[in-house]
Amino acid sequence: MHGDTINEEEKNISLKIVVSKSKKIVCYAEAQEDFVNLLCSFLTLPLGVILKKMRNVSWKGCLDQLYKSVQDLDEQYLKSNYHKELLVNPKLAPGYQYKKTLLGIEEMSFYYVDKKLTTDTSCIPHNSSAESVKLDVVDPKSHEDKDKSAQGFLRGPAIFTVTDNLVVRPISPILEMSVLQELKVPFTDIEDHIVHVGNREALQLLVASFLGESALTDVFIRQPKNVYKVYN
Template sequence: MENNNISLKAVVDKSNNRVVFVESNEKFVDIVFSFLTMPMGSVVRLTRNRPPAASIGCMNNLYNSVEILDKRYLRTEACKTMLLYPRNGAGNECKNLKLVINDGVQMRYFVCETDDCANSNYKLLSHYRNAICRCGNRMNWGREVKEREPTRVVFDDQDEGVFVKGPIQLTISYELQVMPSSTPDLDATQHLRSKETTAMLVSPKLAPGFSYEGQPLNIEEYMHQPYYYVITQGSGHFVTSDEMLIHSGEAISSSVLTVIDPKSPCYDNLSTGRGFLKGPAMFTITDDLTITPLSSVTGLSAIRKLKVPFSDLEEHIVYVGKEEASRLLVASFVSETALTNTFLLKESEQGS
């Protein structure tokens, strides 16, 4: 059985019972760096039941709201899975970590149940079960994905890292500042694998299919890699993104597949840009980002729970643009009163 333990040399301040710094090779630093690539939904899911018990601002409430939200408010069945088990845009790189922490949904490949629809008709591919093909049938036919055999990942002293060039010894301080043992600032050109992997850490993008038009933070998403549906001489069918396999002796035909937008229903699944929720719809959002469908009951119960007299209530109209969305994002990480910090505190600052 493969040993996935990583050895660290720790310097401990015994009087304060505190780790001052640790020394390790690139394999541990790769794991720490991979935290920067994780979607927030994965971070909440992986940490909410792990010691030390702590909430990440309002994010736990936001995650729980999606968990209990009735699927009739979502545009497709895949939307809830995408929010609760989001894909990592750097997922292919993170698969090569010595310790894989993210337990998200494995990438899957589905084509239409109708014979030859993927080969000669609509030629669609879905990463989620129960998507509806444009012919009207469900895309529940899971297909094998064939790629050339990758080089086996062997963790020894001569391995290069995933994000970090190896072999190398690095120092990680107690506040997770990473430094080579010989120099004070980590040099990206010298110590990181490539410009592409560096960008995955400092400017991560969303996984393909997770973005939508009008997103106020304007976070980019990676593009889908090309996929091909291949029929072989033995009547076998497989999906691949490796063009070399298409030209192998066993392949007799192939077609380029279009990956559908998992957030869009069958009549619109080739277009992109729509969000996760079905509209028009209204919701109640409390200060701690607990979200429920709007009703007179939920509004009154929230007021009673907070013990706020009706005479003290005022109605304000607020607007959300890029600045407000950024403030809300920050507040949701560090505060349990995200709406107050975003809107009321901003008004107070302007007034002063």
């Protein structure tokens, strides 16, 4: 369904969605742990990152006005440009990124300078390189797991049922039947589609999850204008 948006060199996630033909909605999806890892990663994002990615989306609240205020504030009113960057372009905490994140958000680095920890590279002496004082932070997701190939937050292989409003459960025919009953969608009205989630779709899912309660439908079926205003 999104074949024209996929870069073959990009790491994509395949996802099976069950669609109501008459209502044009996604009833639920059957996903492996890679897609659920992506959804879980939304919970690790700093608020400033989310606002940056959604900067062109029209909000009814005032938080985006706060973001724009800091963004437009002259540096003379802030301690430094570095402090401004902490607010308008924050980074992930060390260890919270994983190989197939798709969101393209940089991870923070810590440096040990003058017996202190800092993330500010301007504090590094000119006679030292960043790599020489950079700390190798223990991955909080590893729990002393020696398997370096392990990625994300969930054990695999596993399959999950994900509803349109992003309720995630281990795959269950009973849950899927109850979802169809709640939506009043008969079995004769559903069909399966395979969609692919790359960088753009991942960002659209992030935006859609904040704008409404039908994230999967908004991204893969309705494609509202707000979702396509994601700043990338």
